[in-house]
Amino acid sequence: MSEVGLHCDKGRVETSSALLTGVSLPAAVIHEAPLAHNLIWMQRFAEAHGARLAPHGKTTMSPTLFRRQLETGAWGITLATAPQCRAAFAHGVTRLLMANQLVGEANMAMVAGLIQAGAEFYCVVDSSDNVGQLGRFFADRGLHLNVLIELGVPGGRCGCRTTAQVEALVAAIAEQPALRLVGIEGYEGLIAGGDEVAAVRAYGERLVETVKVLHGSGVLASEAPIVTAAGSRWFDLIAQAFDEAELREHYTPVLRPGCYVVHDHRLYADAMAEVKARDPHLQGELQPALEVFAHVQSLPEPGLAIVGLGKRDIGHEPDMPLPLRHYPRDTLATMDGAVTAPSSWRATHIMDQHLFLEIPHDSEMGSAELAVGDVIAFGTSHPCLTFDKWRHLLLVDETLTVTESVATCF
Structure with missing residues (x-):
């Protein structure tokens, strides 16, 4: 496939690929x-x-x-x-x-x-x-x-x-x-x-x-x-x-x-909480299904990680991308090292293809625990502004195996 073809097929991969090791990141992911x-x-x-x-x-x-x-x-x-x-x-x-x-x-x-x-x-x-x-x-x-x-x-x-x-x-x-x-x-x-x-x-x-x-x-x-x-x-x-x-x-x-x-x-998510508050008898609620996975690209100074994720990959309005989970690079094949991202991690700035992630030294997991090549899953606020950046999103099962490439027609 030509370089032009690769660019136009951003996000498209073969099914049965392992998301964390077999897919070029960043990738927009929908959980089945x-x-x-x-x-x-x-x-x-x-x-x-x-x-x-x-x-x-x-x-x-x-x-x-x-x-x-x-x-x-x-x-x-x-x-x-x-x-x-x-x-x-x-x-x-x-x-x-x-x-x-x-x-x-x-x-x-x-x-x-x-x-x-x-x-x-x-x-x-x-x-x-x-x-x-x-x-x-x-x-x-x-x-x-x-x-x-x-x-x-x-x-x-x-x-x-x-x-x-x-x-x-x-x-x-x-x-x-x-x-x-x-x-x-x-x-x-x-x-x-x-x-x-x-x-x-x-x-x-x-x-x-x-x-x-x-x-x-x-x-x-x-x-x-x-x-x-x-x-x-x-x-x-x-x-x-x-x-x-x-x-x-x-x-x-x-x-x-x-x-x-x-x-x-x-x-x-906040709106859903308000719906539930207005009707306490309502059974169940909506669940977040869309995330964008990206690699830690650089650790240039204490307390700062640069992630290979930008405005061309994820929406950033009305809120910046939200770090959800951290996958250490040495456990990507097994996924047994995944941990919830500390609440102190915060995206502070986003460029075309880079995200600045603030990692305070006094966080539950200091920057020393983060390494280049690790993967971080980010959540979104207002999904419309992420979908329109992708020609294909990846549908994954509970093991993060790709089951389908979901095309868009923007």
């Missing part, structure tokens, strides 16, 4: 047991609240993980852009919920091609201008486009802010025969400040009330209108709003968390 657990846990959670699950695919953009989510019972896959939708459809995803506005003729043409090929496609709208553009484009091609009105929040991202804006948009859609208004969409993830829990609950109630009003007025072109929201932080509150409104029989409530599939070690 927590992955399988998370797939089932979130699917059961959605079903227990009478909701469908359409995981946000932009988190992983992995056909392998899309397939496993669908096989576990997902209603469809959520995407953010037309190219993402095209990639998902090319790998067998036929129900596509684009939780975003479809803008630009090139993107519209891409979606038109998907619809002509048999995709069940939905997108959102929040302006009469966009409605007019979509209506003319799809009418010219003799196609119908399913749209959902996006309900926004003040200071948030997209979406109608007021009831008057929603009513004006309903009227604009009615003037476009090529458009089918089939429900309401929202995103609560940008609600912040004050009593956030109360604000998210109120937003969920507003979504439900809006879709009920529209359904009652007869303007929706669906017998079971869609109402959808829920990122990876507040999914329980949105699910509760849907469930309490008793939407099961006459609506299609859809939850859209994405990061749950591999979870993380801080941002969503």
